[in-house]
Structures are given as C-alpha cells and as structure tokens.
Amino acid sequence: MSEIEKAIELIKIIDVNHDFEDSKINKEFHDTVPLLFQALREKQEREKGCDYCKTMKNLPFEEHDVYIDGNGKLDVDDDEDFQLNFCPMCGRKLEESK
Numbered sequence: 041m042s043e044i045e046k047a048i049e050l051i052k053i054i055d056v057n058h059d060f061e062d063s064k065i066n067k068e069f070h071d072t073v074p075l076l077f078q079a080l081r082e083k084q085e086r087e088k089g090c091d092y093c094k095t096m097k098n099l100p101f102e103e104h105d106v107y108i109d110g111n112g113k114l115d116v117d118d119d120e121d122f123q124l125n126f127c128p129m130c131g132r133k134l135e136e137s138k
C-alpha cells in the first residue's frame with residue numbers, strides 16, 4: 041500500500057469513527073473529507089505518469105521530434121536537452137536518474 045493509499049484509509053477511519061467535540065470543527069472536518077480524498081487521488085494520478093513521461097512518446101509538436109527521455113530531459117530533434125522538473129502533460133515530478 042502506498043503512502044497515499046495509507047493516508048486515504050486513515051482519513052476514512054477518522055471520518056467514520058470519530059466526532060470532534062466542537063460541533064463546528066466536527067462539521068468542517070467531515071465536510072472537508074471529500075476534498076481531501078480528491079486531492080490525494082489527484083496526487084496519486086500525477087505520480088503514475090503518462091505515456092509521454094513514462095514511455096518517451098513524442099509530444100504533440102508537428103514540426104519537431106520532441107520527447108522526454110528516461111532522465112526527465114526534454115529532447116528536441118536530437119539537439120541539446122534540458123532538464124524538466126515536471127511532465128508538461130500530466131504534471132508528474134521528473135527527476136534525473138542517478
């Protein structure tokens with residue numbers, strides 16, 4: 041189970057089993073739970089990556105051959121590469137492999 045899945049499970053347990061004494065805080069917490077899940081699931085999706093940053097699929101540029109190599113570098117027509125911090129297509133964080 042990933043850290044995110046653990047966090048989702050933990051929040052589910054709190055949501056179902058716990059009420060805060062302060063009714064205002066309690067309502068705010070339980071109303072916020074769907075947003076917490078949504079944020080965590082979005083993070084989970086981003087971390088999976090996409091074809092562009094996982095399989096070096098060519099990015100949709102008509103005139104150039106552009107892809108992200110396995111080290112998170114943008115390769116344009118076999119010219120000089122430059123390091124990307126995030127995949128421009130799915131937002132996954134990219135890192136230079138060591």
Ligand SMILES: [Zn+2]
Nearest residue numbers: 090093127130
């Ligand atoms: Zn991607």
